[in-house]
């Protein structure tokens with residue numbers, strides 16, 4: 001075990017609300033994600049999956065427990081640390097969250113623009129290559145408005161990977177797609193992530209895509225169930 | 230160095246946010262443009278009116294001017310003894326003097342016979358009055374009694390005198406109820422106090438206005454040797470002459486007139502207020518546009534933060550939107566103002582002109598307007614929470 005874990009969590013708990021409204025949504029979660037591993041997380045709605053994802057994605061402050069990503073402890077971390085860490089984590093959302101005023105190519109370049117030390121031309125070329133990789137070479141100049149749901153999600157994948165992350169977080173990326181398209185998207189995501197040796201943590205409800213996982217985690221009421229994978 | 234920055238550039242997000250929403254951009258630009266035009270017009274009118282108050286003053290061939298201390302402005306000139314001007318002649322540096330009578334008389338429009346107040350200047354036709362070298366020959370025509378020179382730039386309400394005169398017609402009309410004939414045209418321009426001007430000999434002037442005491446004049450023009458020190462002479466003359474006369478340099482004479490309109494009337498205040506209103510209206514419009522723009526794109530801004538973009542970068546996007554709006558709104562405002570100035574010049578004959586100082590001032594005001602609004606709209610960005618977008 002020379003390789004360090006990409007994500008290391010132990011005893012992570014989280015609460016929402018204050019005073020009498022305070023409610024625990026994560027109860028002492030412990031788990032690891034190894035480099036290049038594809039982990040799927042399932043569980044009923046409202047059990048805290050998204051909350052866990054936002055904590056790992058350095059979008060929320062850690063309240064209790066230990067959580068480190070790429071070896072950086074997130075509890076008590078500064079705003080700046082979290083912002084820099086977010087650059088190294090790719091995120092794909094349930095809604096595609098593309099920038100409406102940018103073309104497909106420009107949206108992807110918003111990802112590669114985060115890379116330091118590359119010229120504009122290089123970043124642009126890379127953005128094009130990523131669009132080719134997700135099979136949208138013909139749709140470069142189209143605005144999100146003119147793309148189908150599946151195409152938008154492909155652009156979102158290209159954008160997330162364009163920043164060359166070593167961890168990809170995806171929250172129900174297929175929920176807005178029909179089953180065939182959903183399957184394609186997930187396969188594509190896994191293929192591209194593995195080419196980059198990028199770990200993936202994906203939340204999904206879709207039982208038809210569970211087989212892409214190296215490991216399957218089940219969550220219920222803020223707790224991880226003993227793993228089956 | 231420039232190549233380096235060029236290579237480091239990113240997607241021009243501010244530009245795309247603005248241009249990919251043409252309707253919103255149009256409204257914003259229309260608002261800024263409107264505010265800009267309003268400011269240009271109000272400030273232009275203000276400066277134009279002050280400038281217009283001295284159209285005639287500027288043309289006098291004089292280094293030093295004598296007026297009565299009771300004179301408040303060109304529309305209320307008092308007389309002083311003509312002797313003072315002759316006394317001034319005693320100063321070794323004085324090379325020439327011109328006594329001038331100055332008053333408003335009723336001019337009858339020779340076409341529709343309506344009357345209107347016109348500024349009449351009376352002087353000895355042999356004396357120098359205006360800087361214009363071609364003026365002397367025209368002035369000579371005034372040696373005949375009952376002749377006047379008509380200002381061709383006078384407002385049209387005085388009748389089609391210049392056109393008739395150029396057609397070779399004999400233009401005769403009444404001034405102060407007495408018959409006069411136009412013997413030539415001069416180019417002076419209406420001022421704020423006077424819609425038109427006529428020049429005539431002192432002899433004719435006194436005939437038209439018999440109440441004028443013969444030894445009294447309203448303005449005394451004094452010309453000095455070219456190497457003379459104006460300020461010293463003005464000081465010396467003020468000391469040596471009695472207190473019933475006030476000695477000014479030509480520049481002070483012009484300022485004296487402008488100052489009257491500036492301080493004794495609300496013109497400056499009214500037009501500055503108009504410009505300020507344009508500024509406020511512009512602020513409100515730009516703020517509304519930028520605020521709703523930021524609000525509409527809040528999830529997208531949150532997404533960018535989730536991707537690892539700094540808040541500072543996003544604030545920069547809003548700031549850049551402000552700068553772009555300022556530039557894009559200013560240019561058409563500048564162009565329209567030029568056109569409107571020309572229109573105003575033609576219809577009112579007021580010297581309303583674009584000057585660099587005002588062009589810069591309005592740009593700075595528009596920039597303030599846009600950046601101030603951008604700054605307030607930025608506060609909305611604090612609501613972009615990347616944790617809420619999953």
Ligand SMILES: Nc1ncnc2c1ncn2[C@@H]1O[C@H](COP(=O)(O)OP(=O)(O)O)[C@@H](O)[C@H]1O
Pocket residue numbers: 016017025044045046047048049050051052
């Ligand atoms: N910002 C929030 N404030 C308060 N409660 C929240 C917030 N976000 C989620 N919750 C609650 O926390 C629980 C877990 O939510 P979430 O992590 O979104 O679950 P999942 O993604 O598994 O559906 C839910 O009961 C939800 O209502």
Ligand SMILES: [Mg+2]
Pocket residue numbers: 049050
């Ligand atoms: Mg969820």
